[in-house]
Amino acid sequence: VKGALAGTEWAALPVLSQASCFSRTAAIPxxxxxxxxxxxLYPFENTLEARLLTGAQVREYLEYSAKYFVRTAPGDVVDPAKLTNAEGTPDYNYDAVYGLTYDVDISEPVGSRISGLSFQGKPVDPAAQFVLAVNNYRASGGGNFPHVxxxxxxxxxxxxxxxxxxxxxxxKGTVDPAQFASVDWRLTRAGAPVF
Known part of the structure; x- marks a missing residue:
């Protein structure tokens, strides 16, 4: 997306990337x-799009996605096998967004779970503009995510x-996770990491 937008009026905007969990067992040996x-890693025939969103819209997108996790109070036992698929949300309808850092507080109600949302170490301005690299399924309304x-x-x-x-x-010739993998979000309860 960055390459495609080079030389356009959108070239200077930060590019974020949506990713869904299609398989819990997919791996590159x-x-x-x-x-x-x-x-x-990507079993569907989706294509890639770039969509323009504000910081406020990105936050709402993440809040919607965070409904995937079962609400779990601080001090309650966290069973990883029962932590997801809340409200019947399938794995492929949980999205993480690369390019931001944030916490998903599973002790909070749906709609109030995203905290510490930042871009390059600074809080996300609700009025800021971002480019979201998103698959055409989401772009056409798949999963009912807001705004896209x-x-x-x-x-x-x-x-x-x-x-x-x-x-x-x-x-690339060689796939080295250290070159592209990062931990940008985490599950928390009342500010404390779940894992």
Whole structure:
């Protein structure tokens, strides 16, 4: 998305990236990576879009996503096997957003769970503009996430995201999680990390 927006009026805006959990068991094993391995990370035929959102809209998007976690009071036992799928929310309808740091406080009610939302170490300004790299399923209203379907589309690609992933792996030659993986959000209860 950053490359696609280069040279446009949107080039200077920060790009955030939406990611859904499609499989709890998908993994890239050590050794030779196959196309099947890479495709297993993204089993759907979705394409990539760029949508314009405000900081307030991004917060509401994250609040909606956080309904995925079962409300758990401070001091209650946390059973990881029973912590998710609240309100019948399937795994693929839980989104994390890369490019921000934030906490999801599972002791709070739905709609009041996101705290410490920041971009590059500073609190997110509700009026700030962000580009959200999002799949076309979300962009067209899949999962009923707020704001994205009505937001301005800045760019769209017709290539499937899994093909983009495969091409990225081929170009890199080596997949090293240390080069791209980061922990930007965490589950908390009353400010204390759950895990």
């Amino acid at each position: 050590a050794g030779q990576v196959t196309i099947r391995d890479a495709a297993g 379907p009505q937001s301005r589309q800045l760019w769209a690609n017709s290539d499937e995201i899994r093909n983009t992933i495969i091409q990225w792996v081929k170009a």
